[in-house]
Amino acid sequence: MIGKILRGKRVEGLIRYLYGPGRLGEHHDPRIVAGFDEPDELEPPMRADGSRDFRRLDGLLSQPLALLGERNYRKPVWHLALRAAPEDPILDDHQWAEIAKEMMARTGLAADGDDDAVRWIAVRHGEDHIHVVATLSRIDGVRPDVWNDGYRVRDACRAIERRWGLRSTAPADRTAARRPKRAEAEKAARSGREEPVRVTLWRQVAAAAAGARTEADFFAALEAEGVLVRKRYSTRFAHQVTGYAVALPDDLASSGQPVWFGGGKLAGDLTLPKLRLRWGADGAARPLGGRHVSERTALAVLRTAVRRAADSVRTTDNFVHALEEQGLLVRCRFSRLEPDQVTGYAVALPSVEELVWYAGGHLGAAYTLPRLQQRWNASGGDIGRPEDELTAEERQAFYDDAARAAAYATAEIRRYMAINPYAAEDACWAASDALRVAAKVTGNTDLLQAADVYDRAARAPYGSVPRPSSAGGALRAAAGLLRLGGVQNRTTVSILLLVSRLISLLETVAEIRRLQQRQAQADAARLANRHLVRARIAAGGHRGSQAAEPARPSQAQLAMAAFPNPWAPMSNGPAAGPASNTPNPGRGPRRSR
Incomplete structure (x- = not known):
């Protein structure tokens, strides 16, 4: 079950929308199934002409707001849309009423037995969802606390799923990317775009961050792609950059100005402070040296x-x-x-x-x-x-070294399975960089889809930044090598070898996410792996290709992880x-x- 919270200023307009036909005529038989009073007492009566009389319901919901006066929230109307999965059974009005009451109790807005709680109603006008509307003022004149209400709603949805046997959804662990708003999707459709601008910018910023080794390199890569960049400077130190925002030149607001998106509005790990931690806290460029570079x-x-x-x-x-x-x-x-x-x-x-x-x-x-x-x-x-x-031999060496680094990271993650599954966070995060740059330099749509899908599997829960590791460093070095190597012939053995190593890597990430009991991230890694398999087939490989590593069962992976000396690529030979x-x-x- 999915719950989405919206905030508004006028409850009257929202009620009339819920009882109306909907924007696409999708509302059928609207009715109140639960509320702060009996549903029959709250239901708006019918007039002689067949229209609804909402005046009494409007007054009942708006009256508590007068008690707060200037202490009201700027948007005092709390609107929660609850939707079941398509494969879930159709719930009746009584079941939806129980779900609405449990939701209001778990969010703390209207606990059982609290006569002074906020006033609320639950309207059903479809088979698979309801709308809960509340005004954020208690009868005793206290303003309710709605801080982090989204996380309380997510926890309540998971509890409701277990109680009613509904499809299980992921917890609110802040690993999912920010979704475009409905208005953004409609604007993209009107302007003929294939996707909302937020998604396009997210992909471009993520690719630039994956291939960059310094902050200056990151901003230069964005500008080279035609993305508008606006830096935010500190109010205390004139030349200190504290953040950034990006926009597309042809995406304009009604004022004629570009529509800007901050890095944090695209994804939680694309804020400038977290990008700096990815590149190196001291501001130095991310190294490309080590045992993985010939x-x-x-x-x-x-x-x-x-x-x-x-x-x-x-x-x-x-x-x-x-x-x-x-x-x-x-x-x-x-x-x-x-x-x-x-x-x-x-x-x-x-x-x-x-x-x-x-x-x-x-x-x-x-x-x-x-x-x-x-x-x-x-x-x-x-x-x-x-x-x-770069000569063809040098470019091939870049790809071969990137594949070697991916194989080393895979072996390290497998070792973490037996030692400490939670120690692989940095490697899981860095795998996204390798996928992003590989998709960028090859132009392969399957690799691009794999990078998009894997995005959730990469992040550490609750926005934390993983501690750097050798496996993560190897994958970031691989991303840097691929970026420097540039476009390679998509049918070469080097591409097949790299994709095969990435397939093994994502298989291992999916397994370790499963051991960490993070099912949504494990599913994201598995789905991304399917796109990689298609990319290998499209590039001329197959499951029996010499470049591909044979699939190993979980027992074999754990046996490899338990081995005291995991495989690592040979270090550079002595130079002249x-x-x-x-x-x-x-x-x-x-x-x-």
Whole structure:
């Protein structure tokens, strides 16, 4: 059973709507089935012309509001729509009356035996739902408390389901995305849109957040997609951004201005504070290093970052700063004759393990500092081609490393099954990032649907932010690699391998959500997995494909989780050059522990 709360200012208009034909003629035989008095005493009488006389009912419901005067709520009319599932049995008037009374008692608005409670009625004009209307003023002149009434209604709905044997629904754990309002859906239909603007913006913001590694990267990705961005600044610190709102250029209000949606109005985990926790509380870029990144991928990532930095600056100091803004570690080599003069540099991907440093010359002849300085002094120009573009082998390496990271995260989640199922929250959350970016770069509609459906399975209950984990870091690194890798041929083995790893990942997430007794999230993960299976088939794979991992029963998964040394991908092999605790930035890649 689903309950939706609405608030209004005038009870008279609401009553006339409930007794009317409805917007689409859907109201039939409207009648009061329960209320603060006997239904027969509250039922509006019929006039000689066949119309209803609502004056007495209007007065009975509005009288308590006069006791509060200026202490009234701005919208004192409390309206609750209760609807049963299509497969539920048809309830009679007596059963709906019992449900309405239990709902009012559990919300605290009209407890049993409370003669001074608010005045209310329950109107039924359809087989599968009723409308409960109350005015928020008690007879004793006390204003009732409706704070968090939505959560009390949700708990009451679940209790009613158990009592009457109705279809079970999910608890109010704040994992569901915000649904578009009816007015938004009608506006989308009038303007010829396939979906409400809120849904479009939610998908674009979620994709930008999944692929971004910094706050600046996030806003740049939104603007590149044509989304209008409005930042909110602190009232105490002029340059401190505390929030944001987004809009589509062609979605205008009656005033002619864009209709803005804050991040929190799209989804609970898209507020700026929670996005910052996802990227890193210290503001640093999310690292792409670690055991899941091969040397070939690391070189391609570094080469791309250096090229972007070099194209955006004209001095050595700004070049180093631009590299650091992209989240790279930078070491400068200084002249022996002039200590303040920088003669070279080396860069490395941040990693919790060992760092591998690459000098500019190791990235390519055009990336040495003298060559960059010559280009800056010669009024600019892009770095020579084809080194500035990813090769097919490098792009394939990005996808392969992303699949390796997804496999590692799957193994970690399976290990959590036996140790602590609740320790996998960060990995479940980060899996959404990998799905979002995979859908974005491949353009596959099945992957897009999988990312949309999986959204609920990803969130931790009650809006909490999970503690970072190695599995979550691996999946976010996979999302970053896919974004850098860009569009790949949809029928390649790399795509099949990645989708197969994601299928195994979502199967594991569904199982751990079931162990956590979160059925709605488990169902979301299973449904998303079905879309992934269709994506694999459409890409040329099948259940017997060599790229696919064989399905394992739950017993096998638990056995893998119980194994003391879960599988993890092999770490990078040693790079060229001798090991040293103080690497020379001018001599190719070296490792520092």
